[in-house]
Amino acid sequence: MKKIVRYLTPAVLAALTACGGGGEEASDSGSSNNEGQSEQSQQESSNDKGETITFGKTSWTSTAAPTQIAKQMLEEAGYNVEVELLDQPVIWEGMQSEEIDVFMDAWLPYTEEQLWSEYKSDLQKVSTSYEEVPTGWVVPEYVEAESIADIKENPEKFGGKIYTIGAGAGIVNTSKEVMADYNLEEAGFELLPSSETAMISELKSKISNEEPVIITGWRPHSMFVDYDLKFLDEPKENFKYDNVYVLSYKGMEEKYPEAYEILSNWSISVDTLEQMMYEYAQNDVPFEELAADWIEENPDKVDAMMEGQE
Missing domain, CATH: 3.40.190.100 (Glycine betaine-binding periplasmic protein; domain 2)
Known part of the structure; x- marks a missing residue:
């Protein structure tokens, strides 16, 4: 198993630089800096799978942080990653046609019951982000x-x-x-x-x-x-508690086995996610930076998600 080579992806480096990180390396001598760049380039080259994973993302802030965390981790694993901002029904249709690989924010079994009924023969639940949310x-x-x-x-x-x-x-x-x-x-x-x-x-x-x-x-x-x-209380129980899932199309585990393995270990707490959303809404902290911080602060969880990497 290869543990994640933490925080060397371009997205993570950019986020950490925005926080003021990386200044010490920038003051190194030219030869040392070139050597470090060469080692990083070799690492990125060896990790590059030449494969692109595409996430569907809605405009909901609950989707943004999980998508960005997963994006940075899959980039570290060597994938190219794209994120498409789309309406929710278009994302599900995109997964059915395999134009979209992953959606990080599916509310089931109740809220999105209609979409699941329509697409469940082609889609699968990869992992549970969090449970019992109203x-x-x-x-x-x-x-x-x-x-x-x-x-x-x-x-x-x-x-x-x-x-x-x-x-x-x-x-x-x-x-x-x-x-x-x-x-x-x-x-x-x-x-x-x-x-x-x-x-x-x-x-x-x-x-x-x-x-x-x-x-x-x-x-x-x-x-x-x-x-x-x-x-508000709703006695007829149209609104029920849901779980939130990561979805993909059936067969992603064969098409992109390492990406699927990483995502199958994903989870995050509601409190943590709400705090990230608060930092974004109130303090204008970009989700890229919040995701990088989450990765930095959860090394054991990150390593567990990266299990299965060769």
């Missing part, structure tokens, strides 16, 4: 409502609006079911798909004035670090 409708803690039944009584209090993310996402489809099951359109509510960024902007604006607001929410997400929020 989705649902979220309000600030200062809002008196505790359940869907409570908001139905006072639609004008919320402007008749429920803010959500892009159409086609599992949480949007489930929200449509909630709208129908509780007759919320007849009560005066409207579900408004937009983007995660627009939804969070609306939440921030309303909280700054301590106004009532309803959004679709899920954990992990930095909103639960930023604000005091609560999920």
Whole structure:
């Protein structure tokens, strides 16, 4: 087994340099520096498999950090890695056609049940990122409502609006079911798909004035670090606790066995991921840098993921 030669990929070097790392090596003599570059070039050359792994990534911040960590680790293992920013249904279709190799953020068995039913004959669960995480409708803690039944009584209090993310996402489809099951359109509510960024902007604006607001929410997400929020009770249980999986198409383990082996050992805690998302949202720390830091701080976990490398 080859343990990871830590932090020598271009992506990781760039991230560490941004943090101020690498200054000591830069002050070495020219001959020593050239020798180090030669050794690094030889290492990269020996690791280069000449194969490209393509990740599908949504605009959700919960997808960004895991994708970036996996990208840097697969680059260290010698793969070229590309990341395609796509709508969620397009990613699943791309995996079916093997144009997309991996998706790091599939919510199953409930939130993305429709997509899984459509594509499960061609796709597989590679590993579990984290388990038992909630989705649902979220309000600030200062809002008196505790359940869907409570908001139905006072639609004008919320402007008749429920803010959500892009159409086609599992949480949007489930929200449509909630709208129908509780007759919320007849009560005066409207579900408004937009983007995660627009939804969070609306939440921030309303909280700054301590106004009532309803959004679709899920954990992990930095909103639960930023604000005091609560999920509304939903007695008909359209929203259920999910696990989050890494997906690929069936046969990836034969096409890219080492990449598959690395990804099959992947996991991350919800608290860790939310903190990374918070650093990105509040302190403008790039996910590339956050991923490099995670790799640096978790050597045992990284080595375990890299088991199986020749």
